[in-house]
Amino acid sequence: MVSTKMNKLRALPFAMFLALAAFAVNGLMADVASAKEVFAEQAFAEQAFAKEVLAEEGAEGEGEGEPAIEWSQDVFYKDWEGNPLKGPVSGAPAPDLGPNDYNNYDFAPSRILLWIANQQHLYFGSFVLAVPIFCMLIEFIGIRTRESDPVLSEKYDRLAQDLMKVSLTAYSWTAILGGVLLFTFITLFPGFFKYMAGIFRPVMHVYALMFLAESGVLYVYYYGWEKMKHDPFLKWIHCSLSVLLNLIGTVLMYLANSWATFMQAPGGIDEQGRFLGNIWHVIHSTLWNPVGVHRILGNIVFGGGIVGAYAAYHYLTAKTPEEKAHYDWVCYIAMFIAIFGLIPLPFAGYWLMKEVYAFRQQMGITLMGGIMAWLFIIQAVMIGLLFFGANSYLHNSMARVRGSHRYMKYCKYMVLVLIVCFTAWMTPHTIVMTPAELKEMGGAQHPVVGHFGVMSAKNTAVNLMITTTIFCFLLYQRANKKITVKWATIGNCWLGAIFVGAACNIVYLGVYGYFLPANQRVGLSVPQVTTTLTTLFAGTAINISMFKDSESYGDIEWGTQSRVATYAIFLLAISFTWLMGLMGYIRSAVRLFWHVTEVLRDNSPDAYTLTIGEAGKILTFNALFVWVQFVIVFWVGSLTGKKKVESAAPQGVPVPAQQQQ
Amino acid sequence: MNKTFLSLIVTLGVALALHFGVKPMFLPKEPTMIFNRYAFFIVLVLSIIAVNLILRLSPVMTMKAAYVWGLGFYFYDQILYPHVPWTLFITYMMLWTIGTFLYISQDSKTFAEFREPIVKTITGEFKIARYIVFAALPVLVGMGTYKFIYPTYPEPVELRTVHPAPPATTKVHGKTYTLEGLQNPYRVDEQDNYYEGGTHLPVEGKFPFLDAESVEYMKYVTEGGTVFFQNCHYCHGDQLNGLGMFSHVFNPTPANFVDPGTIAMLRESFLFWRVSKGGPGLPNESTPWSSAMPPWEEHLTTEQIWKVVLFEYWYTGWHPRTFDEESSSGGEGGGGH
Numbered sequence: 001m002v003s004t005k006m007n008k009l010r011a012l013p014f015a016m017f018l019a020l021a022a023f024a025v026n027g028l029m030a031d032v033a034s035a036k037e038v039f040a041e042q043a044f045a046e047q048a049f050a051k052e053v054l055a056e057e058g059a060e061g062e063g064e065g066e067p068a069i070e071w072s073q074d075v076f077y078k079d080w081e082g083n084p085l086k087g088p089v090s091g092a093p094a095p096d097l098g099p100n101d102y103n104n105y106d107f108a109p110s111r112i113l114l115w116i117a118n119q120q121h122l123y124f125g126s127f128v129l130a131v132p133i134f135c136m137l138i139e140f141i142g143i144r145t146r147e148s149d150p151v152l153s154e155k156y157d158r159l160a161q162d163l164m165k166v167s168l169t170a171y172s173w174t175a176i177l178g179g180v181l182l183f184t185f186i187t188l189f190p191g192f193f194k195y196m197a198g199i200f201r202p203v204m205h206v207y208a209l210m211f212l213a214e215s216g217v218l219y220v221y222y223y224g225w226e227k228m229k230h231d232p233f234l235k236w237i238h239c240s241l242s243v244l245l246n247l248i249g250t251v252l253m254y255l256a257n258s259w260a261t262f263m264q265a266p267g268g269i270d271e272q273g274r275f276l277g278n279i280w281h282v283i284h285s286t287l288w289n290p291v292g293v294h295r296i297l298g299n300i301v302f303g304g305g306i307v308g309a310y311a312a313y314h315y316l317t318a319k320t321p322e323e324k325a326h327y328d329w330v331c332y333i334a335m336f337i338a339i340f341g342l343i344p345l346p347f348a349g350y351w352l353m354k355e356v357y358a359f360r361q362q363m364g365i366t367l368m369g370g371i372m373a374w375l376f377i378i379q380a381v382m383i384g385l386l387f388f389g390a391n392s393y394l395h396n397s398m399a400r401v402r403g404s405h406r407y408m409k410y411c412k413y414m415v416l417v418l419i420v421c422f423t424a425w426m427t428p429h430t431i432v433m434t435p436a437e438l439k440e441m442g443g444a445q446h447p448v449v450g451h452f453g454v455m456s457a458k459n460t461a462v463n464l465m466i467t468t469t470i471f472c473f474l475l476y477q478r479a480n481k482k483i484t485v486k487w488a489t490i491g492n493c494w495l496g497a498i499f500v501g502a503a504c505n506i507v508y509l510g511v512y513g514y515f516l517p518a519n520q521r522v523g524l525s526v527p528q529v530t531t532t533l534t535t536l537f538a539g540t541a542i543n544i545s546m547f548k549d550s551e552s553y554g555d556i557e558w559g560t561q562s563r564v565a566t567y568a569i570f571l572l573a574i575s576f577t578w579l580m581g582l583m584g585y586i587r588s589a590v591r592l593f594w595h596v597t598e599v600l601r602d603n604s605p606d607a608y609t610l611t612i613g614e615a616g617k618i619l620t621f622n623a624l625f626v627w628v629q630f631v632i633v634f635w636v637g638s639l640t641g642k643k644k645v646e647s648a649a650p651q652g653v654p655v656p657a658q659q660q661q
Numbered sequence: 662m663n664k665t666f667l668s669l670i671v672t673l674g675v676a677l678a679l680h681f682g683v684k685p686m687f688l689p690k691e692p693t694m695i696f697n698r699y700a701f702f703i704v705l706v707l708s709i710i711a712v713n714l715i716l717r718l719s720p721v722m723t724m725k726a727a728y729v730w731g732l733g734f735y736f737y738d739q740i741l742y743p744h745v746p747w748t749l750f751i752t753y754m755m756l757w758t759i760g761t762f763l764y765i766s767q768d769s770k771t772f773a774e775f776r777e778p779i780v781k782t783i784t785g786e787f788k789i790a791r792y793i794v795f796a797a798l799p800v801l802v803g804m805g806t807y808k809f810i811y812p813t814y815p816e817p818v819e820l821r822t823v824h825p826a827p828p829a830t831t832k833v834h835g836k837t838y839t840l841e842g843l844q845n846p847y848r849v850d851e852q853d854n855y856y857e858g859g860t861h862l863p864v865e866g867k868f869p870f871l872d873a874e875s876v877e878y879m880k881y882v883t884e885g886g887t888v889f890f891q892n893c894h895y896c897h898g899d900q901l902n903g904l905g906m907f908s909h910v911f912n913p914t915p916a917n918f919v920d921p922g923t924i925a926m927l928r929e930s931f932l933f934w935r936v937s938k939g940g941p942g943l944p945n946e947s948t949p950w951s952s953a954m955p956p957w958e959e960h961l962t963t964e965q966i967w968k969v970v971l972f973e974y975w976y977t978g979w980h981p982r983t984f985d986e987e988s989s990s991g992g993e994g995g996g997g998h
Binding site: 114261329360361362363365366369370371373384390391392395396398399408411412415418419422423426427428430431432433435436437438439440442443445446447448449450451454456472514517527542562563564598656 | 695702741742744745746747748749752753756757759763764766767768769770772815816817818821822823824826827828829840841902903904909911913914916918920921922925926928931932946979980981982
């Protein structure tokens with residue numbers, strides 16, 4: 001039995017190897033890739049030039065009565081020589097908004113109302129984008145395990161279908177919230193919305209049509225589940241539909257992202273805000289890609305958190321051991337996916353911040369050193385909570401696996417590393433202190449902990465925290481396995497060497513960063529991240545390879561998850577909801593008094609930056625409000641299940657043993 | 662005797678003996694690599710572990726948690742020097758408390774072991790402990806309340822933004838400068854390549870500090886240094902570490918340029934703006950009324966300001982912040998990235 005189970009794992013090392021190879025080749029091929037990029041850019045510039053010449057010729061050739069095409073310079077894009085790219089003026093300039101362009105209700109500022117509407121829509125949007133990713137993965141695993149373990153395969157399939165059922169309700173809820181958001185924009189900020197609609201008109205229509213496609217695929221995917229379940233070919237088609245569903249969902253998200261990234265870092269318009277005829281430039285502004293990647297990963301963690309919290313609640317209230325076992329297992333799947341998304345998430349964040357700095361130093365400093373810096377300190381606390389929650393769950397889950405006693409002794413050291421790293425991670429550069437404390441310290445910076453205030457220390461800390469989490473995950477994987485391969489000792493040595501080597505390299509690069517100019521120091525984060533990801537890919541590949549022909553100390557006893565682990569899941573879910581709101585607020589509020597940075601000024605009475613306390617209140621309200629809605633959505637989703645219970649035999653009526661479950 | 666109780670007595674004894682007897686030896690007037698306060702802390706931790714292991718005391722989880730938490734408190738309160746501000750101390754202790762909780766809750770067995778004496782104390786199984794706790798609790802709360810309401814008059818703390826975002830443009834001596842992309846005219850590039858005497862060709866691979874022949878570059882640096890020592894060092898210090906002779910009367914203290922978190926993280930254009938406009942030119946988020954730095958544009962020429970900036974980087978060995986050309990150019994060729 002064990003060996004058959006292990007057979008299916010053979011593909012995993014191979015997959016991990018492929019992933020590592022792809023990851024490494026990507027780095028090795030950097031020159032080739034950059035050469036291609038240069039070529040593509042050149043071709044693009046030539047194309048733009050030709051278009052410009054043609055347009056000019058066209059303008060000259062036309063009769064005198066025809067208006068000449070006006071050309072203007074892009075605020076962001078540059079041509080091959082570094083001069084601003086020119087384009088034909090194709091839109092109205094950004095308006096100078098006055099009192100008539102803003103409406104308000106007496107009970108709350110318009111900005112707060114819009115913030116709440118936006119955040120609620122985004123929360124639900126994230127959830128309905130994440131759940132299909134879950135379903136795709138879980139259904140795929142179910143298909144792959146069908147032959148080796150039909151019972152487990154059925155469990156996977158049922159779980160994916162149950163999640164989709166909840167997603168269906170959440171989907172219409174998201175659309176309703178989207179409608180609320182749209183009306184809030186139109187009614188409270190008509191002047192601003194008119195300008196945005198003027199530029200993004202075609203994108204908005206494509207967005208609406210994509211929603212139609214998403215709905216169609218979603219309904220076929222959900223309602224066709226039972227019909228396509230039994231035939232292997234149809235089942236693969238069904239699984240492919242989930243891929244299509246995710247593709248459409250991703251395109252939808254990217255289209256919607258373009259509006260936000262345009263507002264923050266516009267491109268494709270001139271200084272007056274006039275559209276220059278290239279819709280791709282407007283969509284593909286500088287922050288579009290990093291925001292997109294960051295949101296995809298964030299959605300996965302968020303979705304994992306919500307599903308995990310849902311399962312954790314049912315686990316705590318379960319009345320039968322079977323129910324407990326099932327929800328314990330669902331918690332495991334949800335957390336597995338959430339942690340999988342959590343590991344690369346900080347790197348996507350770094351990329352985004354790097355691009356923000358590159359766009360405007362002013363914006364970068366406002367975020368990291370200026371008026372938003374204290375919110376970033378709060379963010380650091382929340383991220384720490386996420387890692388603590390994830391590791392606490394892993395430790396507790398590992399403890400209930402037979403054979404884990406061999407590894408549990410390492411847990412306290414992992415906790416120590418996490419805490420020490422987190423201490424460095426959240427030590428602020430500027431400390432709040434009284435003048436007396438300042439004098440005692442002898443200066444604004446502490447001679448010891450003051451060194452933790454810069455990015456070299458923070459990068460090192462976060463990479464070590466992630467590496468520790470990966471190490472913990474590997475121990476969890478092998479907790480119930482007795483390794484029997486001949487090369488077990490060598491494999492363990494390799495694993496040890498990889499992790500110790502990685503830790504040394506990360507620390508070395510961190511210390512080295514203090515001796516380098518700031519721009520080169522930023523570059524050090526790349527080898528640090530590479531080191532961390534190498535531990536993930538190489539470590540997991542070696543670890544899984546060692547499971548071949550391994551003996552089992554016993555299966556995981558589902559239904560014995562500790563209460564601490566269960567509450568850790570709640571902590572993760574709530575922290576992530578709050579954190580999402582916080583980061584969304586920071587990203588949006590960094591525009592300060594601009595609707596569209598440096599182009600369309602916010603002249604409303606709400607164009608001020610909230611105090612930290614006020615922002616915190618709204619964030620907390622948003623997080624609580626969305627969780628109330630999630631509870632309702634899950635309750636609605638469970639109504640179908642309840643019907644089944646009601647149709648069971650009434651009490652007192654004898655039921656034959658064969659018919660009893 | 663109960664082993665846990667014995668462990669408590671022994672551990673406290675060792676800790677007190679080391680604190681009063683050995684710690685002074687680790688605090689000589691001239692600290693060395695071996696005899697310093699951090700080395701003492703390692704000795705303390707190892708001694709406590711060793712004495713418990715040798716006597717095979719193996720205290721219960723509750724006691725272990727108390728030791729771990731207590732050692733953390735001792736480190737932040739007594740070892741880390743100079744003492745960190747109260748806000749940071751609270752933050753660190755909060756983290757250490759979370760860490761202690763993760764340690765005790767790593768599995769349901771350790772957590773149950775941790776809870777057991779607490780539950781037994783509350784339910785009355787440990788009678789003496791209950792008497793002590795229920796007697797000590799109101800006393801502690803009372804002391805805490807007394808301390809809390811006892812009037813003290815500290816100066817208020819404030820959240821001050823030290824590096825505010827610079828404006829897009831700044832007007833100095835009648836000329837408007839766009840800060841984005843503004844370069845120091847006395848520097849060839851940010852990596853300290855410099856003009857070789859009149860040739861106006863960058864000389865790569867040489868750091869001017871080490872190159873006595875870099876006449877022109879060093880001339881500007883020297884001029885900048887002269888201006889610095891005539892005007893700035895009274896506050897920013899002759900080592901540029903923010904500890905000038907007047908620095909202690911200012912709150913906040915003058916910037917420490919040696920610190921990796923100040924000029925090393927900023928572009929030269931930022932410094933140009935800050936030096937020119939001084940405290941009054943700060944945005945409200947930086948509480949301009951809390952800065953004593955004068956607007957130096959009223960006392961120095963534009964050239965002098967740039968030379969002072971050049972000197973500050975040269976003296977500290979930092980390089981001004983730069984960004985990838987590729988990223989900041991908006992995607993050359995129009996393709997973005």
